Amino acid sequence: EAGVAQSPRYKIIEKRQSVAFWCNPISGHATLYWYQQILGQGPKLLIQFQNNGVVDDSQLPKDRFSAERLKGVDSTLKIQPAKLEDSAVYLCASSLDRGELAIFGSGTRLTVV
Amino acid sequence: GESVGLHLPTLSVQEGDNSIINCAYSNSASDYFIWYKQESGKGPQFIIDIRSNMDKRQGQRVTVLLNKTVKHLSLQIAATQPGDSAVYFCAENRGSGGSNYKLTFGKGTLLTVNP
16 A cells, blocks of 8 residues: 655745645545654644635635645645745645544755755 | 653664663643654654553564653664664554544654674
8 A cells, every 4th residue: 555645756946935835644644743853842733624615724824824625635825935944844645534543754954045 | 841752862772682662741631642663765654553541652673661650651662673763653642532632742863783
């Protein structure tokens, strides 16, 4: 079974630029999560989708972060404009349904300079 | 505030020894806990979980203990191997009748296994 695919693996941008990350969850998984993991810390949930609808985006900085999952399959997370403190690994995870165990991708490491 | 944290940020053990990684949580409403292993450059990988109606659960070489009285859980790894070297996170879930799944992660403990 293929895992959660994320791209790119690494990204370096200057502050105030924009960036987008892509995630393709495990086939058939209805629930998709985006987490932010700052170096030395545990992952923090940014947004949770159920199919193409948002379940929880309470910790998403909506002034600069946006995410979509238009067809209920793959998803993109965008940051515009980026700040230095956005440097982190952005992890995507998916689960068969809400309440089921989530499987994580390897993440995209973002460095903002 | 609500938090999940770890007592020890780093742990170094000899190959073959047993390892114990500790975690404290403050939210008494948490009803489900997970231990994850994260190797460098990879996402967190599920190790073992435990529900709040249990105080012990065993897997292959791993055991999780939950003490609700002091809001503490631990991960025990038997006969630690070099491949166990990683950062270990505990995470808590405040389930809403099983229909929601929102994990709060602790900061992690770096386990180093010396050959």
